[in-house]
Each structure stands twice: as structure tokens, then as C-alpha cells.
Amino acid sequence: MGFSDLANSQMVIAVLTMVAVAGTVFTLVMPVFERDGLKSRMKTVALEREKIRARERARLATEKGDTRVSLRNQPKKQVKNLVDKLNLRTALADENTQDKLRMAGYRGTGPLYTFLFARIVMPLILFVIALFYVFAFLPATLPSFTKVCAALFVGGIGVFAPNVYIQNRITKRQQSIRxxxxxxxxxxxxxxxxxxxxxxxxxxxxxxxxxxxxxxxxxxxxxxxxxxxxxxxxxxxxxxxxxxxxxxxxxxxxxxxxxxxxxxxxxxxxxxxxxxxxxxxxxxxxKKAASLPPKLTVPMIVFFLPVLFFVIMGPAVMQIIATFR
Missing domain, CATH: 1.20.81 (Receptor-associated Protein)
Known part of the structure; x- marks a missing residue:
């Protein structure tokens, strides 16, 4: 080994030693000069959380105010007179109806009158709309009796539409609470x-x-x-x-x-x-995670397997066609 090789070896050792010393000094000295960013980050997070909380409280107060106003409002005079005249509170409402409206977030007498009014008006509205549609847009060759029956069927759906809406509101509200x-x-x-x-x-x-x-x-x-x-x-x-x-x-x-x-x-x-x-x-x-594989079975069979089948069998089919051609 010559002098140049020895000099190169000493140079490499010196450089490595200098790097090791510099790394050690950097590791020991830098924490002294570093700022504690945890407090600033926590302060930033706290301020952001307070901003979000204040914004959501303002929205909650607004929605509560709207709810209180709606609860104080009495039902419209025409709706109240019609419901009382037809005695719908006795015929269509009971204690269970009032409980369902409360569970859906509707409190007071106003929502009850509106619900009962919707149960008698919604079928009529849907029947008129369906009757206009079947006579205006369906072929004239269809019998009138069939068209009227179809309109009656659509009107019958309106009988259950208010109940379905209330049940949907109850489900969403209970899901949020749960x-x-x-x-x-x-x-x-x-x-x-x-x-x-x-x-x-x-x-x-x-x-x-x-x-x-x-x-x-x-x-x-x-x-x-x-x-x-x-x-x-x-x-x-x-x-x-x-x-x-x-x-x-x-x-x-x-x-x-x-x-x-x-x-x-x-x-x-x-x-x-x-x-x-x-x-x-x-x-x-x-339970939801365990039910995911069975739910994915049908989409995989319908959408993935046909594509996979064509990808695998496509070249073979093309070769067979080319051979017989």
C-alpha cells in the first residue's frame, strides 16, 4: 500500500469523523435552540375548535329559534276549520299519532293539524295529477277505465305518503341521536x-x-x-x-x-x-363490517364476473374464430 492510499484512507477517516462529530453536536445542541411547537399547535387547535363551536352554536341557536317560532304559531285558520269540521282528529289521529310527531321533531297542535290535512289533501292532489297525465300523455287506445284505475292507484299512494314522510324523519332523527x-x-x-x-x-x-x-x-x-x-x-x-x-x-x-x-x-x-x-x-x-361481504356478492356477480369472463375467454374465442375462418 503506497503513500497515496494511506493518505486517502486518512482523509476518509477524517471526513467520517468530522461528520460524526458534527452530527453529535447537532443532536445535542439543536434541542436547546428549538422552539416548543406543541404549545403553539395546541393553541391553534383550541382556537380553531372554539371557532367551530361558536359557529355551530350560532347555527343551533338559529334553528332552535326557528323551531320555537314554529311551535308558537297556531295552525292556519282554514286548515283548522277543515280538520275540525270533518272531525279528523277523532277519525285519523290518536295518542300514537301525537307521539310519532314528537319523535319526528314536530311538537304542538300546528303540526298535528297539518299532518291530518295532508292525509286528506295529498290523495286528491296525486289523483288529479295522475288523471291529467294518463289522459294527456298515454296512448288514446287504452281504455278510459284503465286510465282511471291507474290514477286511483296513484291517489291511493298519497294516503300513505304523510306517514312515510314522518317515519323517514323519525328514522333520521333517531340515527342522529343514536x-x-x-x-x-x-x-x-x-x-x-x-x-x-x-x-x-x-x-x-x-x-x-x-x-x-x-x-x-x-x-x-x-x-x-x-x-x-x-x-x-x-x-x-x-x-x-x-x-x-x-x-x-x-x-x-x-x-x-x-x-x-x-x-x-x-x-x-x-x-x-x-x-x-x-x-x-x-x-x-x-355487525355492519361483517355484513359487507354478502352485500358485495351480488354487485361482483353482476358487474365483475362478466367482465372477467370476457377478458379470459376473449382471446381464446378470437383464436377459434380465426382458425375456422
Whole structure:
């Protein structure tokens, strides 16, 4: 090995040593000069969260204000007179109808009169529209009796249209409440264990959960008001469960009623019910995940397998055609 090789080796060792020393100094010294970005990031996140919360609270307050205005409004005079004249409240409505309207978010007498009015007007409107369509656009060779029967069938759908609309509203409202209820229970548990009363906990949770579920925030606010004004607190809890129609809410309300009756700690009952609702939501997610492969079977058979069949068999078919040609 010559002098040049030795010099090159020493040069490489010197460069590597310098790089190692520089890396060590950089590792030891840079943390001293680095700024702690965690606090600034947390502050930014907190400010953004407050902005979102303020925006959602403003929207919630606006929607609540609109709801209160609609609840104070009485039904239109013409609608009320027609419903009372035909005695539709006795013929078409019962306590179950009023409960369904409450579960859909419609409270007061105004929505009830509107619902009953829609049940008698909707079939007539659909019948007239269908009758005009069948006589104006369908071939004249069809018998008039067939056209009238088709119009009557469309009009008959209008009898069930208001009920279908209310049921759809109930389903969407319950889905929103069911998704946000475990988080609301956790917040309620934190409030109760921090020393708040159940009324203050309901009010605080209603303010916070409005970002996630406006229907649940409305129900909690109404329940808080009933806890303050009703003579029996048990009735306020029962009304809360009845208005929502969600099994998780019913279980929690029964636990709260028993805790107040027997003097057991409310925090313990809320903790148990919160864990139970968390497990139920996880089980529902697992159930949906398990049902996904069967649901994908039909689309795969209809859309993927024919394409795969043509891709695999296409060249062979083309060769056979070319051979016989």
C-alpha cells in the first residue's frame, strides 16, 4: 500500500469523523435552540375548535329559534276549520299519532293539524295529477277505465305518503341521536363526577353536543326545562325517552330514575350505561363490517364476473374464430 492510499484512507477517516462529530453536536445542541411547537399547535387547535363551536352554536341557536317560532304559531285558520269540521282528529289521529310527531321533531297542535290535512289533501292532489297525465300523455287506445284505475292507484299512494314522510324523519332523527348518545353520556359522566347537578349536566352537554347532533341537543334542553318545572322528575325522564324512542336513551333514563329513587350514586349508573352504550356501538360497527361481504356478492356477480369472463375467454374465442375462418 503506497503513500497515496494511506493518505486517502486518512482523509476518509477524517471526513467520517468530522461528520460524526458534527452530527453529535447537532443532536445535542439543536434541542436547546428549538422552539416548543406543541404549545403553539395546541393553541391553534383550541382556537380553531372554539371557532367551530361558536359557529355551530350560532347555527343551533338559529334553528332552535326557528323551531320555537314554529311551535308558537297556531295552525292556519282554514286548515283548522277543515280538520275540525270533518272531525279528523277523532277519525285519523290518536295518542300514537301525537307521539310519532314528537319523535319526528314536530311538537304542538300546528303540526298535528297539518299532518291530518295532508292525509286528506295529498290523495286528491296525486289523483288529479295522475288523471291529467294518463289522459294527456298515454296512448288514446287504452281504455278510459284503465286510465282511471291507474290514477286511483296513484291517489291511493298519497294516503300513505304523510306517514312515510314522518317515519323517514323519525328514522333520521333517531340515527342522529343514536350516534351521538355515547359521547353525550361520557360528557354527562364527566360533568356529574366534577360536582355538577344533573340539570346543569344536561344543560352543559346540550351546549356541547349540538355540534354533533342538533336533535339530541334539543331533547336535552327540553328535558332540562322539564326537570326544572315538572313536579315529578321521573316524568321528565320518561318524556325524554318517549320523545326519542331510542333504546339506549330508555335504558339510561330508567337507570336515572332508579338512582334517584333508591339514592344510589348517579355517576356510577352513568358510568355503567356509558360503557354499555360504547359496547353496543362497537357491536353495531362490527355487525355492519361483517355484513359487507354478502352485500358485495351480488354487485361482483353482476358487474365483475362478466367482465372477467370476457377478458379470459376473449382471446381464446378470437383464436377459434380465426382458425375456422
Amino acid at each position: 350516534r351521538a348518545w355515547p359521547d353525550a353520556l361520557d360528557l354527562m359522566l364527566i360533568c356529574v363526577e366534577s360536582g355538577m347537578s344533573i340539570e346543569a349536566a344536561f344543560r352543559k352537554v346540550a351546549d356541547e353536543i349540538g355540534i354533533q347532533s342538533i336533535p339530541l341537543a334539543e331533547e336535552l334542553t327540553l328535558t332540562n326545562a322539564e326537570l326544572s318545572f315538572l313536579q315529578e322528575r321521573r316524568q321528565a325522564y320518561l318524556n325524554f325517552a318517549k320523545r326519542t324512542g331510542v333504546d339506549g336513551v330508555k335504558n339510561v333514563t330508567m337507570a336515572l330514575i332508579q338512582a334517584e329513587r333508591y339514592g344510589t350514586p348517579i355517576g356510577h349508573a352513568l358510568r355503567v350505561m356509558a360503557d354499555d352504550n360504547r359496547e353496543q356501538r362497537m357491536q353495531e360497527a362490527e
